[in-house]
Amino acid sequence: MTNHWIDIRNSDYILAMGSNPVKNHPISFKWIMKAIEKGATLISVDPRYTRTSRKAQVYAPLRSGSDIAFLGGMIHYLLENKLYFETYVREYTNASFLIHPDFMLPGDNQGVFSGLKGTETTEGFIDGKYDKATWAYQRDDKGNILKDKTLQDPHCVFQLLKKHFSRYNLEIVSSITGTPPDKLLAVYATYAKSGAPDKSGTVLYAMGWTQHTVGTQNIRAMSIIQLLLGNMGVAGGGVNALRGESNVQGSTDHGLLFHILPGYLKTPKAGQETFAAYNTANTPQSADPLSANWWRNYPKYSASLLREFYGQEVALEEAYRYLPKIDAGVDYSWLTIFDLLYQEKFKGFFAWGQNPACSGANCNKGRQALTKLDWLVNVNLFDNETASFWRGPGMDPKQIKTEVFMLPCAASYEKEGSLSNSGRWMQWRYKAVDPPGKALPDADIVNALFQRIRALYKAKKGVFAEPILKLRWEYGPKDAAGKVTHIDPHRVAKEINGYFLEDKVINGKLYNRGTLVPGFTSLADDGSTSCGNWLYCNSYTQEGNMSARKNKDDPSGIGLYPGWAWSWPMNRRILYNRASVDLDGKPWQPEKPVIEWHLNVWKGDVADGGWPPLASGEKSRYPFITQTEGHGHIFGPGLADGPFPEHYEPLESPMEKNLLSAQFISPVLKRFDRSTTSDVNLRASHDPRYPLVCTTYRVTEHWQTGVMTRWQPWLAELEPGMFVEISSELAAEKGIKTGEIVIVKSARGQLEAVAMVTVRWAPFTIAGKTIHQVGIPYHYGWVTTAERKYAANDKKPQVFTFGDSANIVTPNIGDANTMIPESKVFMVDVVKKA
């Protein structure tokens, strides 16, 4: 979230799209309701009429996978009717920037942007990659970007935007989305009102936007709308991802994914042989003195991170040499890992706090892949489909070689530590009860593992042992032999915040060696500071643990509560808040100011940098400080699949062709269905055997694959099993009655579900044809069912659940930028069980 949960109450127009907050983020509704009580309008856009739709004043249905068409139509509407916030667009976004004259839009270039190299097929290009040379800004000989502040130059971003989305007229958008034109207009006209300078609009999205081959571009489309309407940086605005897991924000912040290190620093690549080369590759340059270009500080953050990892005894260059490097162009994302495992490219696997046998897309393939392992370690609270994969449906234990180890771990209430919520708040949590039996906090399991591995390296001298032998490990009290006995979460939190490694005077104040760094502006690139994650610098200082604060004062009046927990970065509650004021530092929204320039200082939230307002000239800085050019990206040249969003069909679509262009699906996707293992990566698009669009979603009562909630009898009794929601029209057509068991099948597998016939899901009219959509929940698995065999020492659930994972039918294809699987749209059939 650029904003935070409480801030939803400040919004005037709330768009819930790609999310169902009332059902899946129930507490968020408390804040949505406060906004509605003050006069806000809630808009719900969803394939089916959800509980959020029930609470919304405006509802529009759309076919899953058509969000870019829907939002593209909104961009077209805003531009045609001049409903954008002109000053904001001109001054704070890159709308005025001139783009390379050879840049071509999909409308003029076979449905793709200029620079694509790929193989041409009847579906358009495949296996493509963009050369982004023509996506560049025009610059003068000093490197300054050429701009046209009148927004008239045909090569300026604004005019290109207008031209690109002129193709997204109401008629074509309605044909693609299946949304009736009057409902499109109702949404567009309502949300456009947030473009008034004193009004704000927020978007609440979740996996309904990310789990698509065009997921990143779904969010880009909305980001463009938010910039056009001046909704970034303001109270009640922003682009807000409602995260699906209580600490998933923390996990990404701290570098859980393969391509990033903590603080969104980049994983080194094989070609970056020196620390200097690594820093140069990742430190952007700006010729514009008014651009803060915050990432220019990259070397300070990377050096401080290396100091945290390896300490002062190891030179920075040497420490950099110790870091793992990834080969350029190779991705180690989830789908690829399981593809490699299926091909027997590795032998051991830690399934830590996860249940890939149910959570991975196309999980029949994933379950087969697990059989290729020599060993599997499952760290979890309960037995699950991954730990017991060898005795799951269709498996013959005698034929499976894998040795499985189960390590029981502590649940969140059984250990101390922090978690970071969607609103970027780091919140400290205390231990309530001891973990049962031999269960340990995850960090203590890591500690034990590390001690054993290091001892083995010491004893047996492995290849490239230094990175393990020299790793700093100052995370807890030590025994006489110097071994950390258990992890102290406070020490970890302090290491994340960072220390001064030398005495330092900053702005006339002395900071002693060994004291905690007060904030990331004190971090240095010369090795004199350490910091485990620059974004979290300031979270645990000499003043104490900021995340444990519980002060309920709100001097802002807009719910910032600066003394409650701690928000990254620097306790800033609303990101890009310098865009919430005009050039003189006056809030666009005087009724709910985020910051205000008053007597030469910023009042309110922690401002995005202390520089004076833009009107004060060279001492100022543009508001979007993490963008190299300081401006919000209407044109986004950094992505793999285009600088503007363009509608492409999902991998599996009911359509014969893309109504907008000759390019059927995104041209730059990694296509497992075309790989050597294609027998388990099947695709069935526009195939009469699978005529129904299917999507997946969650219920309030279950969490992720249900490992924690299916064992909880009070939750299991509320949502006891797999269902498929189908419209009453489709049910009548197929002779399916509500409550009867049906089969949902895709090209990759099939599962049993209870038919839930509903009037809340109307068939779509797409390009003149009736298209039905159905939906299934995510959470189930065979381990808690009544039908399976239970061994004598198996725990039996008090309430059995019915059915297996939705991922049996989902496709393994990822977003072009993130590799998040397209679990939100694929093709199935639903038939009566014989």
Place this chain on the structure above:
Amino acid sequence: MEHMTLCIDISKCTACRACQVACKNWNQLKAEQTQNRGTHENPPDLSANTWNRIVFMETRLADGKIDWAFFNDRCRHCEDPRCMEGAESLPEAIVRDDSGAVIFTEKTRELDFDDVASSCPYGIPRKDDVSGRIVKCTLCVDRITHGLKPACVQACSTGSLNFGPRKEMLRFVEARVKALGAEANVYPDPMEDYNTLWILPLNSKHYPLAQAMPIPRRHRMAKTRMPMAVGVAALAAAGLMHFRERGLHDPHRKQGETNR
């Protein structure tokens, strides 16, 4: 203790069902082996282990719009509890607490279940075969007498469930009904006769209480109990409603266009 009232504002319910779980947690009620029957609604009925539950009802209206209602069903905690009629053989088995809570005591073991069940027009009492008691929502009398809110109210994040001194709640109900517009109303009617009140934003026909007939008001001030025959006659008069409301608890309810 002060006279209290629980008020359920249907307009704010999102069917998250924290109230169902909180009730089971506080009262340590067992989960039931349920099945998805083609609806999110579960368990299918009130039971010895389920004292409140959300009833879902969806309809496609003539204009194509969807009407989806969530109704939290539970004991009405009548001011003049009809269930006490079923306890005439052992009057102390069912008591009405000062707080307004109607409480089924341990002595309900000695009552005839059918007498109690058939005297309640709302189909609330259930027999617990394990303890032998007749059971239902207690208004969390063991919490409220210690200054706490009922468990379900404590767990409600949207403000749908409200609890407080009766006078305050009646004022609250009136204000909410006014705010919700012309169609809004209070159930049951008249509200003076009940300690559990529902604020219905739409006409009651939109809820699984369709065409509920008001129960003939009894005269609590006249302390004489009606002869049994009169009581039966009164029940017969309320027969239609009795039937309709019991319809709420039919596990074979049809799903579909009107997903009752």
